[in-house]
Amino acid sequence: MQIGFLEIKWTDILDISLVAFLLYYIYKLVRGSVASRVFMGYLLIYLFYLIVKAIGLELLTRILEYFMGVGAIALIVLFQQEIRRFLLMVGKSTSLTNNQLFSNLLGNEISNEEKYPIKMIIDAAKTMSNEFTGGIIVIQKEDDLDKFCESGDAIDAILSKKIILSLFSQYSLLNDGAIIISNNRIKAAHCILPVANNDDLPSNYGFRHRAALGISEATDAASICISEENGKISLAIDGNIKTVSATELERDLKGYFLN
Ligand SMILES: Nc1ncnc2c1ncn2[C@@H]1O[C@H](COP(=O)(O)OP(=O)(O)OP(=O)(O)O)[C@@H](O)[C@H]1O
Numbered sequence: 685m686q687i688g689f690l691e692i693k694w695t696d697i698l699d700i701s702l703v704a705f706l707l708y709y710i711y712k713l714v715r716g717s718v719a720s721r722v723f724m725g726y727l728l729i730y731l732f733y734l735i736v737k738a739i740g741l742e743l744l745t746r747i748l749e750y751f752m753g754v755g756a757i758a759l760i761v762l763f764q765q766e767i768r769r770f771l772l773m774v775g776k777s778t779s780l781t782n783n784q785l786f787s788n789l790l791g792n793e794i795s796n797e798e799k800y801p802i803k804m805i806i807d808a809a810k811t812m813s814n815e816f817t818g819g820i821i822v823i824q825k826e827d828d829l830d831k832f833c834e835s836g837d838a839i840d841a842i843l844s845k846k847i848i849l850s851l852f853s854q855y856s857l858l859n860d861g862a863i864i865i866s867n868n869r870i871k872a873a874h875c876i877l878p879v880a881n882n883d884d885l886p887s888n889y890g891f892r893h894r895a896a897l898g899i900s901e902a903t904d905a906a907s908i909c910i911s912e913e914n915g916k917i918s919l920a921i922d923g924n925i926k927t928v929s930a931t932e933l934e935r936d937l938k939g940y941f942l943n
Contacts, residue, residue: 709770722762726755768902800941801843801868802934808848809908809917810930818912819852820862820877820896825941827903829871833864836875843868862895862907878902880923889925893918897925906940908933 685692710723733748760767805821812819822829837858841847843865851873852859858873865871878898879891888911889897896909900920909918909925919928921940928936 710766722759726752726759729755796942799867800937802937802941804843804845805848805865805908806930806934806937808845809910809933811845811849812852812910813915813917813930816912816915817849817852817854817910818892819859819910820892821848821908821910822862822864822875822877822896822899823906823908823937823941824864824866824871825904825906827905829864829866829899829903829905832862832875832877832899833872836861836864836872839863839870839873841870843870862899864905877907885925888913889918893920893925896920897923900925906937 711720729748729752733745733752736748737745800823805823809821811817822832839851847870848863850856851863851870860874862875862877863870863873864875877895878901879894880897880901882894882897885894885897892911893909896907896918897920899905899907901923904922906919906921909920910916911918916927917930917933918925919933919936921936
């Protein structure tokens with residue numbers, strides 16, 4: 685295709701579309717975090733570098749080239765969580781074990797409804813919310829959460845609403861921290877989660893909410909946070925946390941685990 689003096693091949697269109705797609709996903713991953721400002725800063729320096737290079741300021745071009753070379757390594761360190769989430773997202777969409785056909789072939793016949801007893805968890809969260817009982821319920825998806833289970837006390841009990849409520853009751857010795865649910869079992873309680881250091885969170889989000897967000901940033905687990913202060917339920921998935929009603933909680937959890 686010829687537009688004026690420009691000759692455009694189909695590979696150019698593919699190239700531009702893929703870069704736009706990639707930039708969109710990078711934006712989605714870093715949106716709202718401190719990393720987004722770092723990303724914008726780096727992008728601006730890169731644009732400045734292109735201008736300086738086009739004008740022909742050699743010394744400044746060299747300095748900026750050197751700065752960006754070192755900056756690229758610094759970016760990998762700064763963006764390690766975002767890079768991890770991006771790779772996870774790519775891995776998730778191509779994961780053979782997520783495919784029903786392969787799951788059956790591998791003899792893994794447990795259905796998602798059995799693996800993720802969402803209704804029971806929502807019932808427990810609703811009761812906790814009504815009684816202003818604070819807590820974090822982490823639901824494991826694909827990622828290994830052993831490291832976080834080990835920070836607490838091993839339970840390994842069949843999941844039930846009563847056990848969740850007992851663990852978070854004010855008389856329980858394990859009511860501090862999070863419980864971790866995996867494969868229809870409560871794996872551990874009293875667990876310490878990584879705390880998110882996102883600047884843009886609402887002021888009423890304290891450490892409990894930051895811990896719920898932190899685990900969703902570090903892994904693909906979903907975490908439900910029930911506020912002791914106001915009884916509100918928040919849900920953190922893929923590094924985003926929001927306050928939800930019971931209906932929204934059910935819709936989002938089903939969408940994330942059952943579809
Ligand atoms: N890193 C962590 N991992 C797991 N749980 C944590 C962590 N940090 C704090 N918590 C839990 O959060 C509780 C403190 O909650 P805090 O009041 O600071 O948070 P909040 O988000 O304001 O919650 P709430 O709305 O319930 O008051 C602690 O008692 C503990 O149970």
